[in-house]
Amino acid sequence: MPEFVMELDEDQRGVRDWIHGFAADVMRPAAAEWDEREEFPWPVVQEAAKIGLYSLDFYAQQFFDPTGLGIPMTLEELFWGDAGLGLAIAGTGLAAIGVLTSGTDEQIGTWLPQMYGDAGDVKVAAFCSSEPDAGSDVSAMRTRAVYDEARDEWVINGTKTWATNGGIANVHVVVAVVDPSLGSRGHASFIVPPGTAGLSQGQKFKKHGIRASHTAEVVLDQVRVPGSCLLGGKEKLDERLARARERARGAGGTANSSNAAMATFEASRPAVGAQAVGIARAAYETALDYARTRVQFGRPIIDNQGVAFQLADMRTRIDAARLLVWRASWMATTGRPFTSAEGSMSKLFAGETAKTVTAQAMQILGGNGFTREYPVERMHRDAAIYTVFEGTSEIQRLVIARAVSGVPIR
Numbered sequence: 001m002p003e004f005v006m007e008l009d010e011d012q013r014g015v016r017d018w019i020h021g022f023a024a025d026v027m028r029p030a031a032a033e034w035d036e037r038e039e040f041p042w043p044v045v046q047e048a049a050k051i052g053l054y055s056l057d058f059y060a061q062q063f064f065d066p067t068g069l070g071i072p073m074t075l076e077e078l079f080w081g082d083a084g085l086g087l088a089i090a091g092t093g094l095a096a097i098g099v100l101t102s103g104t105d106e107q108i109g110t111w112l113p114q115m116y117g118d119a120g121d122v123k124v125a126a127f128c129s130s131e132p133d134a135g136s137d138v139s140a141m142r143t144r145a146v147y148d149e150a151r152d153e154w155v156i157n158g159t160k161t162w163a164t165n166g167g168i169a170n171v172h173v174v175v176a177v178v179d180p181s182l183g184s185r186g187h188a189s190f191i192v193p194p195g196t197a198g199l200s201q202g203q204k205f206k207k208h209g210i211r212a213s214h215t216a217e218v219v220l221d222q223v224r225v226p227g228s229c230l231l232g233g234k235e236k237l238d239e240r241l242a243r244a245r246e247r248a249r250g251a252g253g254t255a256n257s258s259n260a261a262m263a264t265f266e267a268s269r270p271a272v273g274a275q276a277v278g279i280a281r282a283a284y285e286t287a288l289d290y291a292r293t294r295v296q297f298g299r300p301i302i303d304n305q306g307v308a309f310q311l312a313d314m315r316t317r318i319d320a321a322r323l324l325v326w327r328a329s330w331m332a333t334t335g336r337p338f339t340s341a342e343g344s345m346s347k348l349f350a351g352e353t354a355k356t357v358t359a360q361a362m363q364i365l366g367g368n369g370f371t372r373e374y375p376v377e378r379m380h381r382d383a384a385i386y387t388v389f390e391g392t393s394e395i396q397r398l399v400i401a402r403a404v405s406g407v408p409i410r
């Protein structure tokens with residue numbers, strides 16, 4: 001089992017520099033335009049696919065990197081390029097992880113390639129869990145999946161919201177309630193294959209940031225999927241539900257969140273943290289350059305401690321955030337238990353860092369920081385989502401507090 005390392009090896013540095021080149025040469029010049037257009041940037045994703053940067057092979061390689069650093073390194077670099085475009089490229093990953101963690105080998109082999117498509121015919125995927133009344137409180141989910149035994153089909157009804165790539169995806173992964181008496185232990189995930197009748201896009205959201213990423217409601221009206229689309233298969237689901245019922249009886253009530261789901265979140269949160277680190281680093285570098293060249297009172301503004309100390313704090317926070325992200329990614333890859341919710345820690349700290357650092361960068365750029373002539377204004381808007389999605393900062397604190405105290409804090 002690899003030990004925790006704090007630097008990339010030569011191969012990893014080569015990959016990082018290659019992604020950096022794409023981020024600098026393709027993403028950055030296109031970022032402002034797609035932010036203004038608020039449309040999914042298919043040409044940019046196609047460019048990424050052409051060079052193999054948007055492909056199942058590439059992400060599988062990074063995902064299975066034994067050091068655990070492949071994914072955080074990739075995401076930091078992409079989001080350094082631009083967060084909206086970065087999420088357009090990386091958003092499929094959320095659905096892919098859902099299938100990788102709960103699908104059978106056959107499901108993984110069938111659906112993952114269809115999520116990415118190929119360089120000549122690029123596809124994206126969506127992971128649909130959140131609902132209008134079930135955001136932080138996943139147990140309030142209402143989308144229902146009912147098994148039609150005669151036809152070996154699942155019938156899904158409900159409305160999902162905030163789905164990244166929702167409605168434009170080739171493959172949708174939908175979480176639904178299969179046993180309402182079990183809270184979030186009574187949920188299961190389903191593949192909704194391309195072109196399935198009854199799935200449609202609802203409202204597309206106009207957003208504050210990451211505007212090149214597509215976010216929409218997904219409406220499921222009598223959606224029928226074959227039994228083979230239940231992730232993990234029926235036998236495994238029946239066993240899991242039987243265990244959950246047993247547990248609920250033993251505990252004298254409804255169980256709330258499943259340990260397996262929590263473990264999956266802990267393992268996926270550092271990836272979101274890595275995105276936040278990329279945004280923060282981009283804003284910090286812009287501010288550092290600006291502070292060196294902007295002259296006031298006859299000297300560069302960086303000569304003032306008031307400015308230089310802010311830059312010192314920004315860099316310190318970014319490095320600390322990256323270390324937390326790398327540690328949690330390494331723990332996930334090497335199967336170490338997240339006894340103190342280290343995955344949530346990394347997402348909490350990195351998300352808050354992106355918000356703080358981009359605000360400091362705007363301040364250092366003065367009036368220019370407030371305009372769309374400079375990228376920090378966009379970075380600040382983009383950073384704001386990192387204390388909200390994939391579990392808000394308050395929910396991360398709740399998870400960490402419960403893990404370290406053993407107390408069911410509310």
Ligand SMILES: Cc1cc2nc3c(=O)[nH]c(=O)nc-3n(C[C@H](O)[C@H](O)[C@H](O)COP(=O)(O)OP(=O)(O)OC[C@H]3O[C@@H](n4cnc5c(N)ncnc54)[C@H](O)[C@@H]3O)c2cc1C
Pocket residue numbers: 094127128129130132134135136137161162163164165207210215385388389390391392393394395398410
């Ligand atoms: C751009 C974008 C993309 C997204 N992409 C996806 C996606 O691809 N798939 C998907 O399924 N979801 C996605 N989401 C949904 C996202 O994960 C949710 O927005 C998030 O989980 C918060 O849920 P909510 O918006 O309903 O807020 P709420 O849960 O209503 O929270 C509102 C406020 O109350 C606080 N709060 C709630 N409960 C507690 C508590 N117990 N203690 C303390 N504070 C609390 C929250 O921290 C927050 O500040 C996306 C959201 C956005 C905005």
